[in-house]
Amino acid sequence: MTAAVLALWRREVLVFVRDRARFVGVLAQPVLFWVLFGFGFQGAVSVPGSDASYLEYLLPGMIVLAVLFTAIYSTISVVEDRQSGVLQAALVAPQPRLAIVLGVVLGGTTLALLQAVLIGLLAPFVGLRPGVGGTLVAVGAAGLVGATFTALGFGMAWRLKTTRAFHAVMNVVLIPIWLLSGAFFPLSGAPDALRWVMLANPVTHGVTLLRYGLEGLPAGVPGTTLGLLPSALVTVGGAVLAVVWAAATARRPVY
Incomplete structure (x- = not known):
């Protein structure tokens, strides 16, 4: 099973990287949004309880945007493989369907992390200089969000x-x-009804965890009242549930 997972992981990475238009597009879109929104709204949006610039506040949200799109759209290969017959061939191989799920999720997570690291290199330009601990937290947050949405994308692509x-x-x-994850505007400044929706959104906790990492531990996160531990627990739990759901979905017949 391990060999099958690694083979599928390698295939997912190679397919995505070789499609240069998709690779560049997924990377360029968050950077473009960051520049346009960051400079465009810098004088109009303030972060409660912080003197951070809007460019600084927005960067973690742009990293998460890249992770979401990379993770989700890497699973388009599941639909394409069904149409070409590759998926049916994989299903008749003497490997459990869980291997297909883990291979695709691992591949999508790897690609999402690659995009997150590339955009994260912009952090020092806005004054974000996390230490080793903060960097590990940020990378872990990006990886968990990537795994969550690769698994969700897999489940949807299967159907x-x-x-x-x-x-x-x-x-x-x-x-x-x-938009409702605190990536674009602060959680603490949202109306009460909208704030509850944002708190129920698992991506909110992933964004918060990423902010903790980039801001440098144990510094507080501007614009939010969420703690590090609750955000970490929700983010890990969301990833586990998404992978379990994808594995259960993969037991369904493929038409």
């Missing part, structure tokens, strides 16, 4: 028959989840 349907469903899901 959907066309890439058009996959794009439509994912676009409806991804943007609201990201």
